[in-house]
Amino acid sequence: MTTGLQIQRAEVLGAEGLVKKYGNRTVVEDVSFQIRSGETYGLLGPNGAGKTTIISMVAGLIPADAGSIRIAGEVMAPSSIRARRHFGLVPQELAIYPDLTAKENLRFFGKLQGMGGQELKLRTAEVLELIGLADRAGEQTKKFSGGMKRRLNIGIGLLHRPTLLILDEPTVGVDPQSRNSILESVEVLATEGMAVLYTTHYMEEAERLCNRIAIIDVGRIQAEGTRNELVELTGGVDRIDLRGSGDVASASAALRLLPGVQKVDAGSSGIILTVHNGPGLLAPIVERAGSAGMALTAVEIVRPDLESVFLHLTGKALRD
Amino acid sequence: MRGLWTMVANDLRLRIRDKSVFIFSLIVPLALMGVLNLSFGSFGTDSVELKPAVVVANSGDGGQLGSALLETLDTLPVMEVTIRTVPAGDVSRETKDSGADLGIVLPADFTTAVTAGRPVAVQLVQGDAARMETNVLVSVVDGLLEQFSAGTVTATAGERAGLPHQVLGDLARQTASGTPALSLSEGQAASGQLSLKGSLVAGQAGLFLLFTVGFGVLGLLAEREGGTLARLQSAPVTRGSIVTAKALVGFILGVAATAVLLGVGSLLFGVSFGSPAVVALLVLAVAAAATSLTFIVARLVRTAEQANIAQSILGMVLGIAGGAFFPIQTSGFLAGLMDLNPVAAFIRGLGISAGGGGVADVAVPLVIMLGFAAVAALASRLVPDRGSRG
Numbered sequence: 001m002t003t004g005l006q007i008q009r010a011e012v013l014g015a016e017g018l019v020k021k022y023g024n025r026t027v028v029e030d031v032s033f034q035i036r037s038g039e040t041y042g043l044l045g046p047n048g049a050g051k052t053t054i055i056s057m058v059a060g061l062i063p064a065d066a067g068s069i070r071i072a073g074e075v076m077a078p079s080s081i082r083a084r085r086h087f088g089l090v091p092q093e094l095a096i097y098p099d100l101t102a103k104e105n106l107r108f109f110g111k112l113q114g115m116g117g118q119e120l121k122l123r124t125a126e127v128l129e130l131i132g133l134a135d136r137a138g139e140q141t142k143k144f145s146g147g148m149k150r151r152l153n154i155g156i157g158l159l160h161r162p163t164l165l166i167l168d169e170p171t172v173g174v175d176p177q178s179r180n181s182i183l184e185s186v187e188v189l190a191t192e193g194m195a196v197l198y199t200t201h202y203m204e205e206a207e208r209l210c211n212r213i214a215i216i217d218v219g220r221i222q223a224e225g226t227r228n229e230l231v232e233l234t235g236g237v238d239r240i241d242l243r244g245s246g247d248v249a250s251a252s253a254a255l256r257l258l259p260g261v262q263k264v265d266a267g268s269s270g271i272i273l274t275v276h277n278g279p280g281l282l283a284p285i286v287e288r289a290g291s292a293g294m295a296l297t298a299v300e301i302v303r304p305d306l307e308s309v310f311l312h313l314t315g316k317a318l319r320d
Numbered sequence: 321m322r323g324l325w326t327m328v329a330n331d332l333r334l335r336i337r338d339k340s341v342f343i344f345s346l347i348v349p350l351a352l353m354g355v356l357n358l359s360f361g362s363f364g365t366d367s368v369e370l371k372p373a374v375v376v377a378n379s380g381d382g383g384q385l386g387s388a389l390l391e392t393l394d395t396l397p398v399m400e401v402t403i404r405t406v407p408a409g410d411v412s413r414e415t416k417d418s419g420a421d422l423g424i425v426l427p428a429d430f431t432t433a434v435t436a437g438r439p440v441a442v443q444l445v446q447g448d449a450a451r452m453e454t455n456v457l458v459s460v461v462d463g464l465l466e467q468f469s470a471g472t473v474t475a476t477a478g479e480r481a482g483l484p485h486q487v488l489g490d491l492a493r494q495t496a497s498g499t500p501a502l503s504l505s506e507g508q509a510a511s512g513q514l515s516l517k518g519s520l521v522a523g524q525a526g527l528f529l530l531f532t533v534g535f536g537v538l539g540l541l542a543e544r545e546g547g548t549l550a551r552l553q554s555a556p557v558t559r560g561s562i563v564t565a566k567a568l569v570g571f572i573l574g575v576a577a578t579a580v581l582l583g584v585g586s587l588l589f590g591v592s593f594g595s596p597a598v599v600a601l602l603v604l605a606v607a608a609a610a611t612s613l614t615f616i617v618a619r620l621v622r623t624a625e626q627a628n629i630a631q632s633i634l635g636m637v638l639g640i641a642g643g644a645f646f647p648i649q650t651s652g653f654l655a656g657l658m659d660l661n662p663v664a665a666f667i668r669g670l671g672i673s674a675g676g677g678g679v680a681d682v683a684v685p686l687v688i689m690l691g692f693a694a695v696a697a698l699a700s701r702l703v704p705d706r707g708s709r710g
Contacts, residue, residue, distance in 0.1 A: 059554045084556040093547035097330075099337045111326045112555040156551065 147178025383431020536570020
């Protein structure tokens with residue numbers, strides 16, 4: 001029995017009880033998760049939830065105040081060299097040299113990873129092809145569009161064929177076309193067996209890419225599981241969004257009394273209802289809101305999704 | 321080690337491609353050297369060449385001292401002097417009309433009066449276009465008259481002591497015309513001195529070195545701002561090797577720029593700094609000191625912009641205090657403090673080297689510069705790293 005191989009297949013990244021404090025403020029508290037080979041694991045949470053801090057600890061950029069990290073069986077610490085060979089980091093900020101060409105950027109970071117000679121030459125060409133920059137390989141990256149830079153940013157992270165690819169919000173500020181291209185690249189890498197740690201505050205990205213998702217808020221994992229497992233946490237309830245004007249307050253009060261309505265959140269321009277069996281309750285809800293003096297302009301039934309899960313767990317919207 | 325040299329090579333490539341290192345480390349200091357040389361003296365040489373001068377003179381004195389005065393002017397080694405003799409009443413007009421540099425009227429009893437210890441007046445007329453040559457001639461006459469007056473003092477003292485008149489005359493003549501018992505001769509200071517041009521070349525090289533090394537260590541801040549530092553820190557290289565790579569880049573750029581500035585400066589301005597081996601040691605030492613200093617700056621500032629400002633202030637303060645533009649004269653504690661300035665030590669070392677000094681002779685400046693490097697490197701470990709919190 002070869003334990004090493006088993007460890008690699010079973011677990012590429014293991015984080016246990018991570019804690020990070022800045023002064024008296026705890027920004028990451030008791031975070032634990034594991035990622036297996038070929039799995040894409042998402043950290044989903046709003047800005048400031050602690051995702052980048054977790055990534056920074058995993059990548060050895062900052063030390064954890066408590067807890068442990070193992071990457072491909074190697075203990076990760078700020079001084080650990082061996083653990084660093086097993087992952088590629090794609091930081092949230094662009095991390096490329098604008099005065100170097102795309103090819104020079106790839107070759108430099110490839111050499112830092114210990115690559116060289118023919119291996120580096122072939123792999124550089126391969127990655128340039130993968131990220132769609134083969135025809136612009138000799139151009140200085142300062143002439144690139146934002147999307148091209150983002151693709152190169154990712155290309156550098158996966159150049160040395162890491163066991164684990166860490167992507168920190170890779171699609172922030174990217175045009176839809178480039179964003180789709182990036183998501184497709186991640187999907188391809190996952191099918192090739194690479195483990196991916198992916199942070200995002202875009203629910204759609206997490207739903208599309210991730211096998212398992214941890215919902216992060218205020219530095220803690222609020223829930224973890226597959227998409228369906230997380231949705232189950234909401235108790236199978238639907239969300240009904242009512243938009244309109246008039247007496248919203250009276251409508252809210254009236255709807256609270258309706259059987260099947262679990263929660264009513266009233267805003268200035270509408271009401272969000274959490275209900276059991278949304279389609280079945282739609283007609284009485286519309287009727288009661290109208291009777292209470294609210295002039296409806298739009299009604300939408302939202303089936304449970306990660307946004308709903310987040311709302312259910314934290315009481316606030318993902319993009320708050 | 322491979323990672324270290326990969327980072328060094330990449331940084332050097334970036335600096336060369338950026339080109340600002342050439343502008344700030346070579347072009348600007350060379351231009352400044354040229355401007356300062358033009359401002360502080362003639363371009364080609366340190367010495368001033370005096371032009372031929374004309375003296376219009378009348379000496380009614382048939383004695384020894386009057387002749388001695390005019391003969392001294394006629395045979396001045398520093399410039400060619402022509403003496404034209406005219407009647408006493410014409411000296412003033414002739415001096416002005418002919419454009420002569422100086423007119424002199426010696427009274428008829430000049431020698432007699434001097435040797436007898438009596439007051440005597442010598443009339444000097446300066447030419448209309450008072451030139452440097454006129455000033456030199458006046459100074460020479462002034463000096464001669466002072467020497468002659470010493471004869472008067474001697475004669476007066478002898479008379480009061482009751483010496484016979486014959487003896488008094490001999491004493492006065494001997495004192496007035498003899499060579500002084502004490503003399504001043506120009507020599508070389510023990511520490512060696514650079515010429516004006518040499519000081520400017522060495523000073524500018526030392527001053528701009530402080531800016532040049534900043535391209536290395538302060539590159540850490542640029543990496544942080546550009547986002548690439550996180551990528552470097554996540555690569556399988558030690559934190560120490562990242563910092564060491566930056567230091568090496570600063571050091572290499574500093575050594576190269578200083579060597580080029582001294583070399584090109586020597587050729588352009590005709591100065592020599594002595595033994596290349598000694599100069600090389602001094603350059604290596606001052607580059608080490610300057611590089612260490614930038615570590616402190618890199619830890620104290622949060623942005624590359626702050627770093628540039630701090631580096632400029634430090635560079636100017638150390639450069640000026642070190643004598644990059646003009647020598648600074650201080651004494652006491654301040655002088656001791658100034659001596660610890662690596663730029664001052666560098667210039668002093670080059671002075672010693674230019675004066676023919678060897679490695680042993682520049683030991684003190686070398687120790688100062690290397691000591692500064694060690695202390696600055698240590699201090700940089702102790703000051704808080706404000707940038708990493710940014």
